Amino acid sequence: MASSELQLPPGLAPDLEYNQLQVGTTIAFAVTYFFCTLFLLLRYLQAFKLVKEIELDLVFLTMSYAAGLVYFVTILKLMTHGWGRHVVEINQTDMFNLNKILLPNTITYLTTPGITKLAMLFILFKINPAILYRILVVVIGLCILGYTVTLSAITGGPCNPNLGLESLTCLQNVALSHAVLNIASDLAVIALPIPTIFSLNFSLRTKLTVCLMLALGSMVVVCSIARLPYVIALQDDPDFTYTQAILGIWSVVEVNLGIFCGCAMRLKPLFVKYLPGLKLFSSKQQQTKTIAGTWTSSTKELHGTDPRKVQHTYQLHSVQKGSVDPIMSEEDEGGIRVQHEYDIHSDRGRSSRLDELDGGGGTKW
Template identity: 55%
Template sequence: MDPSLLPEPTQDIGQLGAPYNDLQIGTMVAFGITYFMATFFLACRYFQAIKIVKNVEIDLIILTLCYGLALAYFITMVKLMDYGWARHMTEIFASNWMNLLEFNNKLLPNTLIYLITPAVTKIAMLTVLFKINPSATYRICVVVIGVCIFAYTLVLTYLTGGPCTPLKGDETIKCLMNVAISQSVLNIASDIAVILLPIPTIISLQLSFKQKLSVGGILALGSAVVICSIARLPYSISLGSSDDLSWEEGILGIWSIVEVNIGIVCGCAMRLKKLVTAYLPRMGWNSSQKKSTPYGSSWGGTTATGSKGGNKTFDEANGLKGDYQLHSVQKGGLEAGSTDTILK
């Protein structure tokens, strides 16, 4: 963009950092609230892993990485505020055009972190979902979704760091806009896929009403991530034609922050059943079930018959003893040999 085309400033603001405007403050508040939620749920996961399960599993390690990336993303955003992020173009002087050039230098790590973080969060969720149903068809679906997420993230990261890098200046703006739109659309599609993936398995289970509510709550929380992705899309589309680009980027950034942090919350919450069962038993997650229908026919699962004519669960018939297998919660949810729903 030619500096001479910028609107005349309404006042001389000097430095573009503090004092922050309402949108910038709102960005910080949004991060503070959602990052606190992510911190709380991650702390609960670690408490459960160390105190109850006594095992730090791979999904928790991945979510911890996401937690660090979310903080780094916010830090890069705050640094961008010093160069005009979330300010109206009328506040940016032609005489301060070097601020805009420096803005592009700060924009690259911010964009790369955002491209990577949601994908890593979904990979963490898929490591959990992979284990809840031993059906080959189901697990192939999990792997395919994971490979697709990895592939499009790798391609978009390469484009942003290479041919479309903001370090090249205005010549790559259109390319960056296309990357932003593509990433928004693919994020929505992958979010929906991750949410819908376990539903057939969950429907096939005989769960108590409270257990259904708990699982439904996690799916609803996952839907909040999809809502954030959808809310970002119009702003991603309008960036290329916007006359107030820095302000539009600020609004887009708020939705991005909420999306990243809520994704971490969802990834942690889907594995907190052991903690809740141990310390909030009145929620009824350890109620006994007399009969279990582990998997519906759509997943190729049936109830097996034991040598004495009694019915066995799918896990018993196939020698599966892991805590991830999805079927009705047996009496004494924390006793050896019991199995859990998706909310471990």
């Protein structure tokens, strides 16, 4: 169908400054970017108050946050030249200016999700020291970096929209390739830590919290998949300026949701310190440490011994039958109780590999 034959939807006038699709895109960005801003500020608060360090993943997320803002600014510029309108509403001058802005808009979108996923991989790299696991993290990161740089170079080269309308087909092929690779890399990043996380001895509450985090991450995949039909439709759609805007709504939500998830992955220390009532990260290890801490405090009070300065204390007591605490003692045939008293030290073993998600502070997983 030729562009001149396109019918405008009811109520849409060519002189309308912003149509519903353009307003909807702006609202979608504003809502999702607000949560990105809030959680990024929380990450910086944690970095300065608790962790005392600006970690590499936070640097990358800050870059993604800035790139996401640039991406939306280019969308606003595109709107002034017909992006989000039907082709029949756009004159030759607007089409020329739209193609000029399309280059920075496309490159910004191609790079932002890649930077966000690299930030997540920096976090995931630390949670498991297994060689195979870390090799997989590095391989996935190199693949993301490779296709991001390659597609960005192609967009700025042979597919540059400033070369004319003939370059739009090339640009649409780049968009389709990126959509497929983006979905594959999203799935890889989400699936990568699942075996490690669920092999640890977490409480049900902690496992549910982790599942919620993975569910939020899967929403990024949903956005990527939802974009795909519109990317495919651009191949033969004469009303491409309108279809691009529908695609843009999913794009801004995908970009901002990825940044939000990347920030939320490391906020446990802040929640544990300032919102302990939520108990989102309670685990069996924490419960055991609480019981042990109560026991050693009682022992110190009774015997005047500071258990923090003693590695092993063996105390013999005469006890009446039935007065033995089954949790803290063992009773032999002679009625003598051997009470073992130990220091409670942090264990950096396999069960605490997810401590790296804390950023070095707060209560451990």
